[in-house]
Amino acid sequence: MRGSTEPGNGSRSMNIAGADSHRGEAHPEPARWLDNLAPYDPVSSLDKIWAKPQQIPFKLDWNESTIPPAPGVYRAIVNFLSHSNHLNWYPELGSHSLCHALSNYVDLPEENILVTNGSDDALELVCKTYLEPGNRVVVPMPTYTHFLVYVEARGAQVVPFYSSDLFDSAVDELRQVLTQDTKLVYLVNPNNPTGVTYSAGEVAGLLESFPNTLFLVDEAYFEFHGETVMGLVGRYENLVVTRTFSKCFGIAGLRMGYLCTGPSVMRQLKKLFNPKSVNRLGQIAAMACLEDLDYYRAFVREVTQAKELFRSEMAKRGLNVIITPANFVNMKVPDPPRFCRLLEEEGVYVRDRSSLPRMESYVRVSIPSVSQMHEVIRRIDRALARL
Numbered sequence: 001m002r003g004s005t006e007p008g009n010g011s012r013s014m015n016i017a018g019a020d021s022h023r024g025e026a027h028p029e030p031a032r033w034l035d036n037l038a039p040y041d042p043v044s045s046l047d048k049i050w051a052k053p054q055q056i057p058f059k060l061d062w063n064e065s066t067i068p069p070a071p072g073v074y075r076a077i078v079n080f081l082s083h084s085n086h087l088n089w090y091p092e093l094g095s096h097s098l099c100h101a102l103s104n105y106v107d108l109p110e111e112n113i114l115v116t117n118g119s120d121d122a123l124e125l126v127c128k129t130y131l132e133p134g135n136r137v138v139v140p141m142p143t144y145t146h147f148l149v150y151v152e153a154r155g156a157q158v159v160p161f162y163s164s165d166l167f168d169s170a171v172d173e174l175r176q177v178l179t180q181d182t183k184l185v186y187l188v189n190p191n192n193p194t195g196v197t198y199s200a201g202e203v204a205g206l207l208e209s210f211p212n213t214l215f216l217v218d219e220a221y222f223e224f225h226g227e228t229v230m231g232l233v234g235r236y237e238n239l240v241v242t243r244t245f246s247k248c249f250g251i252a253g254l255r256m257g258y259l260c261t262g263p264s265v266m267r268q269l270k271k272l273f274n275p276k277s278v279n280r281l282g283q284i285a286a287m288a289c290l291e292d293l294d295y296y297r298a299f300v301r302e303v304t305q306a307k308e309l310f311r312s313e314m315a316k317r318g319l320n321v322i323i324t325p326a327n328f329v330n331m332k333v334p335d336p337p338r339f340c341r342l343l344e345e346e347g348v349y350v351r352d353r354s355s356l357p358r359m360e361s362y363v364r365v366s367i368p369s370v371s372q373m374h375e376v377i378r379r380i381d382r383a384l385a386r387l
């Protein structure tokens, strides 16, 4: 069921030989529902990149930004480290200053915002708070697979939903698998990896039809898409929206994310929330990101242009690229694993998605700036010549 997780990814899968087959020997027992889970085994292109320091890499496998964060981010961090080096103190509890800045950005009161250690932390917090063994969690597939770990960690059951058209949200078909006792629905908007989107109207319809179900809408790629369901927060008590600073804002290494929700869900989430889980440098960097939105708007324009450039250039080479509203596209290639290997030799790291059901011929490519894209295309040509 689970392929690999996003950052980290790798070879973790359910029911593999060797997963906790030694029950019965004398040792502390983990939760029973972890029996079928194999240890998380992350695979990172970073090791390969660091092994070739002489080559300029294009890391296009995890949908990170390909440019540095806004200059103010460095200034703010350097300023903190040189003038008030208080790394020995805990971070600002609850990230109140950042909540204040985010309140403007998301157009919601501060009480509706919780800053987390990456949006993964927000996803996990929701699962920890709301799921227990036996619960059903409906997930349109393929999806951001790391989320499935958090569901399984609670002993809950992932109910995968495949629409008849992989690249269409098919909300009417999704409704057919939802019941009044579906505990949670995870909608990635736009979806990773397919790029499928859900309009605010569609999500509002679902929220109304299934008031006992919590809808977790993951807007990790909001800045590229520009459309949001954030306006529904507070109007519906069964909605949580998560976002991240890891993608457009370019500070994945500092692990900053947040969630927005109404008062009753927030009250529950705060029971398990750790107010010191967000690091101080991340708090400072995220504030500085929000102070230079023009820098990021310019990057989004670049990515939009580069997506079109990539599609038209690959079409000339007979390769079909499916554009998404996020900062990645899916490309059909003849032999994905070999294509990725050849591309790695050129210093371009894309994501082989061909092991996911119904993504058999696809690789996912994160989109860089236009000038970076020209160089990526040159390297792709060299790889294609050897395919």
Ligand SMILES: Cc1ncc(COP(=O)(O)O)c(C=O)c1O
Residues within 6 Å of the ligand: 006, 007, 062, 063, 117, 118, 119, 120, 121, 144, 188, 192, 218, 220, 243, 244, 245, 246, 252, 255, 256, 257
């Ligand atoms: C849909 C989606 N959600 C969440 C994440 C993780 O984001 P973060 O770095 O904020 O934990 C990713 C990362 O790839 C993602 O694709």
